[in-house]
Amino acid sequence: MKLEQTWIEQLKMSGWIAEQAVATGQGVLTLKTQYVQSHGLFLDNNCFFCDYAHEHGGCISACPARLVKPDFHCCEEAYNYGAKPVEFFAELKRLNDVRS
Secondary structure: OOHHHHHHHHHHHHHHHHHHHHHHOOOHHHHHHHHHHHOOOOOHHHOHHHHHHHHOOOOHHHOHHHHHOOOOOOOOHHHOOOOOHHHHHHHHHHHHHHHO
């Protein structure tokens, strides 16, 4: 998948996860699995960014978010994807705006 499409798909998934986590109280890992399976996908770590990084060298430095913010990490306390899906989605939207 190309970089632009990776961003589009990751934002779609992260937005859906944030929305569902708030609405249902389900955990992020469960929601990621539901999303990926319902779309018939097979992704590294159930993540479009991890999958892209794996296809482009296999290291975290190839993560699309790190291409915008070199110190990005999905487990950063301020927007930890597993604990704070709404904040994580907001950070991805911010990074997407920066890169555009």
